[in-house]
Amino acid sequence: MSYLEEGYTLRSWLTTHDHKRIAILYAIAITAFFFVGGAAATMIRLELATPQADLVQADTYNKLFTIHGVIMVWFFLIPSIPATLGNFLMPLMIGARDLAFPRLNLASWYIYVLGGLFTVATLIAGGVDTGWTFYTPYSTMFSNTNVILAAAGVFITGFSSILTGLNFIVTVHKMRAPGMTWFRLPLFVWAHYATSVILVLATPVLAMTLVLIAAERLLHVGVFDPALGGDPLLFQHLFWFYSHPAVYIMVLPAMGVASEIITCFARKRVFGYRFMAYAILGIATIGFLVWGHHMFVSGQSMYAGMVFSVLSFMVAVPSAIKVFNWTATLYKGSITFSAPMLYALGFVGLFMIGGMTGLILATLALDVHLTDTYFVVAHFHYIMVGGSVMAYLGGIHYWWPKATGRMYPEMWGRVAAIVIFVGFNLTFFPQYLLGYYGMPRRYHVYPPEFTVLNVLSSAGASILAIGYLLPIGYLAWSLFRGKKAGANPWDARGLEWTTPSPPPKDNFAVAPTVTEEPYAYSPERDAEMAGGRIAQP
């Protein structure tokens, strides 16, 4: 009996302790938020289709990009891969029956939903206009919008992140099956482990900083506003101490997903497995040391700026190792361009562009010109949307048969992947140029000479929107009409593929014992065992 058949009532879902069901609960909740955040993005791109203010005025526009940022960062991207795919797969991949603390896992979903309700309340109450960064003194002294309500939502949902991270850390340390040594762990697990460490150590700092913001706004006493004796850069240090590592919370799990997919559809071992694992840890560690590159023109000491600039360059090294190793994994592989693979390859390419432009922004002198322009917007969307969302969708497709027991329609999967890739590039590549030519971010109007590039960007956004709606349709269809998937439709390695699809509640009938490395793929063996074992053409 699969985990889906353990109970059909709403109550059986809302009180479940099963990590797989909680993953589904998360998937539903974050998908809802993705479309709310996406609606805000649609309004933004519509407004920017013309140089004048036609659709909204400045105040509304400020609220639109703020709510887009708040929802997409905290209610979609941060929980996206860890809380859904991670929750579902971590115990399966390490051969455990569940996470170490199943009740805590359910609690973290409820906390997430509670935080989400505050954010919805913020929207209903009229929104908030500070930008997702809540910079002081604007947020504490001048903004006349619902800063406290929005901050409360983020504060609450932070605890959901913390509990998920805590759960994953203990699970990886204490729940591995016999024989599952650290260097037999799938890179997906390594990536989630590193992500969890960041979640646990960085999120509390954001939480307390938001408390300070709310209190300063409410009581007019505090440590951030210079008029009160405070220092706005103190806020920026604290905020980016969390929010820069948060980028790695979003992208490390994506790297884990990409590693799993690329090795499977290239039918080859991951090239340089150990270096991949070390690179994950390296990114997580150095990622904590670079936050000051968000503050180059803030009035921060230029000597600190130099230190942060050098450290930011250093984080590119492990990132580049990963891109190199993915490429080397493909070399002489027997590659199938299935839908998950298209997403994963899209991830690698877009992540690389996003990363390279990050180096440009980490250069002190260039940043003076590019800061707060659309160049920055394009850069982080390449990492977060081009990188993380592509990998998230790739992971959804790759493990869809495992989670649901059904195959998605392969042709539609490929079409959607290509539509998203094209739409994404058309949306955001022009923004690099806009930023380079000097168009500042966060304005609802712009000089007419920027019109062509903005129209291109808005046109791309509509293609992107179609690309995101497609999977909703055909994935829902596949739930009922999709071909039944066997335990291992991709002929993939990894413990999660040894269980039936969908897996039973306790995952494994007998606790597995691990005897081989991860990714024991070999094209030669595949050739010997020929006979079209890859399920789809």
Added chain:
Amino acid sequence: MSVAHRIAEQFETREQQREADSLGTWVFLATELMFFGPLFLAYFYGRTHYGEGFAVASGRTHVWLGTANTALLLTSSLTMALAVRASWIGRRGVTLLLALTAALGVAFLAVKGIEYRKEWDEALVPPFRFVFAGEHARAVEVFYWLYFLITGLHALHLTIGIGLVLWLALRARRGDFGPHYHAPVEMTGLYWHFVDVLWIFLYPLIYLLERWR
């Protein structure tokens, strides 16, 4: 065996469960410390930018009440540690030691309450009742703002700790704990000591600036 002695279904062995509980608690304490981080950094900012003002403000705190409170909390850590020890080896007296720990915690809160009351009377409570003349007024205000925030948060943590310890005392009286099952006592003990360690650092930062003046 009572319900509490069962191994949760996701674990294979009791030892695995015990280690998971212990590691989980330590990770939780790490998040707690990070949670206090911004307050310490804010204090560091104030101390380095308004050294004199902070010293003046610290001079107005009630150093002897603070010292007595530190002694109370250190002693409560001793009784808590002894309670954990007794539950490990199945000794009697767990209930008594836990009750004593909770009582010392309550005593700390009572003294803290007296201090707050005095500060209210001295109009040192920004922003509700704050009157301070002189050039350091704003620095003193920042100091006391952080003081109330940090000690208030600490007191909140201690209150939660007292609740947990009282609940444990009731369970200990029922005979729930013994050599084979004492994870709740151990975990609460770690939490209690963590709250103590926080105070160990808060004490000199709050009360002892340039006392020789």
Added chain:
Amino acid sequence: MNPAPVRTYVLVWAALIALLALTAASAFVNLGAFNSVANLAIAAAKALLVAAFFMHLRRHASALVRVFAGAALFMLALLFALSGADYATRHIAPAAWSSPPSPTP
């Protein structure tokens, strides 16, 4: 479990109280900047005692637990060090104290 004797716990407590007396007394002597150094060093010593004996990091903890016990301290040190790199080298022109406008919450 083979815990330390009660005597060890009581001795640690006595040491803690002695350190408390020492730190309180030292504060009333003008040592200049060393007042802060002494206070923080004593606080660190006390914290170490509590962690090592009362929290059993010395005898009953795995290396893993010790790493996590130190992890947050390490991260806070980084926060202070890199923010400090800014504060130590930044010239601040203080703003005038002022009464800011009152926004609606």
